[in-house]
Amino acid sequence: MFEETGFEPRLAMKSDISTSAAPLKGLGAALRSSEPARLVPAASPSVHLLEEAADLLVVHLDFRAALETCERACQSLADDSLAEEPAGTYLEVKCSLCIVGIQALAEMDRWREVLSWVLQYYQVPEKLPPKVLELCILLYSKMQEPGAVLNVVCSWLQDPDNQRLPEYGALCELHLQRVLLPLGHFLEAEKLVVGSAAFGEEQRLKVLQTIHTARQQQKQEHSSSQEVQKLNQEGSFSHKFLSLLMLLRRLWDCALSYFLSLSFKKSLLATLILCLLVVRFDPASPSSLPFLYQLAQLFHRIRKAMFARLYQLPLHD
Secondary structure, three states: OOOOOOOOOEOOOOHHHOOOOOOOOOOOOOOOOEOOOOOOOOOOHHHHHHHHHHHHHHOOOOHHHHHHHHHHHHHHHHHOHHHHOOHHHHHHHHHHHHHHHHHHHHHOOOHHHHHHHHHHHHOOHHHOOHHHHHHHHHHHHHOOOHHHHHHHHHHHHHOOOHHHOOOHHHHHHHHHHHHHHHHOOHHHHHHHHHHOOOOOHHHHHHHHHHHHHHHHHHHHHHHHHHHHHHHHHHHHHHHHHHHHHHHHHHHHHHHHHHHHHOOHHHHHHHHHHHHHHHHOOOOOOHHHHHHHHHHHHHHHHHHHHHHOHHHOOOOOO
């Protein structure tokens, strides 16, 4: 599922293969945690269920059964004999069960349920183990939804107890690279780098330079996007204007064709009648003869201009 990063995840699926990775066929590669799980002897029912879930996940590729086994183990873990063992052992078994459950959900393409599924066993984000939080960041980042873990990771990083953990610095850097920068939260990223003691001076300067580069790149992409949008708008306006001109030309051609299809004599007669009605002159009157002569000359010129192109012979090379 996840590509390799500086904070390598490694999952101990069983006590005898605690440092091996589990290759799967689902959404990519295997989900692996950062630390091996040191399990107690196999007398505990929860350990038995954990080993069974690991076998179902890795060997049998039965992801649904692996998830159900993890859920049964988590429900019975509080009443298990591990409750009398040191707290570290109890927490490691619980963490390993959650890791197997995360991987099973991811393989079934139910990765959106991962965060809520994990939080039902830890109640608050601050109590999530570092390896579980790491897998959640990598998973949601890989699926291009880093915003889903933004609030959870911020709450975890702000907890004073978590800031003393050795994994704190690696999770800060992972949060910057996989969550804050992809979301464009550059101000929050700068505050985290400046206000955190997890970064050395040299590393802090390097990370700040990375944030500055990412901000400049986003500005360039935004500017390019605006230019493309402006060109598209101009192109759309030009296209509409051209379409309007073509429509007007078609209307003009239709009107001209209709006018040319009419008999010229009928047009002349209609125009003469219209003039008689509007001007109301007497055609028999001698004073009307010059006007009729000029009108006939006008129609003659119009006819000659309109029909001249119809009688032109086509030219050939």
